[in-house]
Amino acid sequence: MTNIKLQDRPIDVIDNIRSYRSVINDLMTFYxxxxxxxxxxxxxxxxxxxxxxxxxxxxxxxQNN
Known part of the structure; x- marks a missing residue:
């Protein structure tokens, strides 16, 4: 597991990751x-x-909890 130090607010990181995941899923659905x-x-x-x-x-x- 990658240990990271979050510089952004954890909730923003969570939202960004969910967006990345959505884009990747769309790409993989296309192919x-x-x-x-x-x-x-x-x-x-x-x-x-x-x-x-x-x-x-x-x-x-x-970290958000």
Whole structure:
């Protein structure tokens, strides 16, 4: 898990992460797995990005409480 020091307000970080997640989901909905591979979208890297976003969001939630 990535340990971060939040400089923004935790609630802003949470909102931003949810926005990022939405954009990535829209992108992945547009491409199916085969098309994504053909266009160079790395599915494994997207999964790792979601994992990092989850970790940062959890820290922000904990710091917001």
């Amino acid at each position: 199916n797995t085969e098309e994504a591979c053909e266009t160079g979208i790395n599915i494994k890297a997207i999964g790792q990005l979601f994992s990092e976003l989850d970790s940062i969001e959890l820290q922000a939630i904990q």
